[in-house]
Amino acid sequence: MLERFLEDDTVIAVHLLSLLFDSSHITLRCLTKRTGLSEARLRKELNSLNQELQPKVDIQINDAVVSLSPISPEMLFELKKQLYQNSEVLQVMAYLLNHRGRSVTAFCQEHYFSEPTFYRLQRQCRDFLKTVGLTVHRGQICGQEYRKRYLVAALSCRYGIDCVDFDQNSRQIVKNFVMAANPGVKPLLDKMPQAFAMFDHLVALTWLRHDQTLELPDDNFWRAVCLEKAHQRLKEMVIEKLQPQLSFELTATDHDYLYLVYLTVANELFRDDAWSMQRAAFREILQQIPEIHELTAIFASLWGKELVKTVAFKEVVNAFGLRFMGGLQNLVIDYQLGDLYENEFQVQTDQLVQKIVKQWCQQNQWSDLVDDSQIKYFAHQLMPLIEERLPATPLYIFTKSHANYAVIAQLLRQEFGNRLAISSCSYFSAEQLQKINQVSSSLILADHEFWELLAETNPNNQRFLIALDHPFLGIERLRTSLYQIRTTAYVENINEKLSILHAHEG
Structure with a gap:
């Protein structure tokens, strides 16, 4: 929060150092996109930053690629404090x-x-x-x-x-x-x-x-x-x-x-067994606080009660809510709330969570100016919980025996849990293929016996060859595609919730 009131030069210098630490080699074009600064301004700021931090670090620009000499997280922390001294x-x-x-x-x-x-x-x-x-x-x-x-x-x-x-x-x-x-x-x-x-x-x-x-x-x-x-x-x-x-x-x-x-x-x-036993009771005490209940209700209105009933969700919401105790939300600065790597999905989740928190603050007549790092960390913790609530991705496993299916299905359940809805297919028919093709964005694992028979599957359905003696190769390819499918579904879900909140604001 305090960063919003500091000098631009100081904020830019700290932000650039954080970006360089996250990606030891990054292009000027990428930095331009991440900071909103022109390339000429970036070069000037990077040169100034390099001079300020010498000889502790070395920042170089070669062929429009910016590199930072290796530093530890502890050194990054100290360098940021050095830059803040200029404020x-x-x-x-x-x-x-x-x-x-x-x-x-x-x-x-x-x-x-x-x-x-x-x-x-x-x-x-x-x-x-x-x-x-x-x-x-x-x-x-x-x-x-x-x-x-x-x-x-x-x-x-x-x-x-x-x-x-x-x-x-x-x-x-x-x-x-x-x-x-x-x-x-x-x-x-x-x-x-x-x-x-x-x-x-x-x-x-x-x-x-x-x-x-x-x-x-x-x-x-x-x-x-x-x-x-x-x-x-x-x-x-x-x-x-x-x-x-x-x-x-x-x-x-x-x-x-x-x-x-x-x-x-x-x-x-308090990190002993007795504390662990008390934690469940403490969690429910916090859930009964009217303000926590109101925040939980907003999430329930968007994703349903199944999300807010989970222990993981309650822990995350309680921890965030406690930071508002005594109006401390913009004063509690933990080491863990430092700079988080921002990708497109994190940014969209941040926007959604920010709107939810703003609505919550307005309900309680609090200032809706909340520290950005608090929002980012809250959103970062919520992302996997929201993703888990998305519908399971259909997966069809074609193997010649039920025993082979059982081995592969067990491997997949151990890694992906309820993110996959697994179906066993020990035979092939035109009717079955037609049924699978009606399901959008499904995945298919097949051994050699069924591989060619599945060549006519819907282009939206991705198929992977798997051999029981080397199953991990097929699973690795499936993992990549599943990530892409789930990511797309997650973004669509977040955009849908953002639209709902926009409509409520209107």
Whole structure:
């Protein structure tokens, strides 16, 4: 969300770096299509980006193909934060959160811009802050403390802009707490420290901003989740594992705040069997929240109740809905919500989900400006669930014996599940061929005995030769065609749902 309010140069630089990371070699033409920039502008931006990031990376343009030297996801994360440091909007945002004893004049001199420029940037900050329930008053960001803490953490974790001194001692306290709560998480913490950076910062702000008056959400989400057993369990864990490391006594409000953090950002607490058993009950508690029920109802109106009854769907919708608890949807920035590769189908799904979320927000009188990365990640998780609800693709298997059919059918069911409607055909007749030809976009697997007999099948029906001694070759070819058929059906389904939503808007 905050990217919408940043300078174009900064946003373009970060976007280009992400695209180059996704495809280490990409044509200028493709970049032009993905960014909307002219080739001349692209060359200029790429040269500037290369100069900015040298010697850490090397960007080259050869024969209209752009290449990026290999970098790790961790390095990409650090390079993005380096680019965000150039944003004057972000620097002003940090100043409004914590002056660090500096006057406006001193701050402007430090960053080499005039005071009129400062106040223009402050207005841009105010526009963003409205979307997260905060405002600016007398040169300071004002609003509920928990919202300000999430903003502080987001600025540090995603943009590398530090408003609070998250020192080594605080890092160690959080690490000790997490390790004591779940020792098995150490390999993951060592390998992907960024994955839980937001959680680490928010926990540390319990003591780093303890002098601030803390208020918590008061909405349907919060009232529902406070009834869950995990609330008391987390409190006990905090008292046992975290409290002894602190020099002050945590209050009941502090414990509630830590529970809010636990529920809204990625963390590795509670990953034992007892938590798994509680999760089913927690899932149903969330499903009863009126706002979650409303969001679920929109999906049910488009795809039917069978989709929304699945455990996978409930988990995805609950996780997305929880981000709206306390109006945090544009402040919860997880490592997993980074840039997702965009293909045509992802873009169309994003558009559909964005319309659904906008309708949902309007129903609840919330701002319908929702962070793009939240929408993309929600859509990304929904795609396979929607695809699974599409009608099964007909597959006819022609083999000379039922035993051969059983072997092949078992292989296919293991890989494709209910995406295929499999029929056994141990004989051939003109009537049967006519029946198959009446089915559009079906697939046919046949052994040598039936191969020539099926030469007159409908061109829409794709046939594949399969041999029992080497079945995987035929299955591999079938896999490719099935993907194409399912993709086409998925796009048609999404376009149909988009048309329905457009009609409702009209």
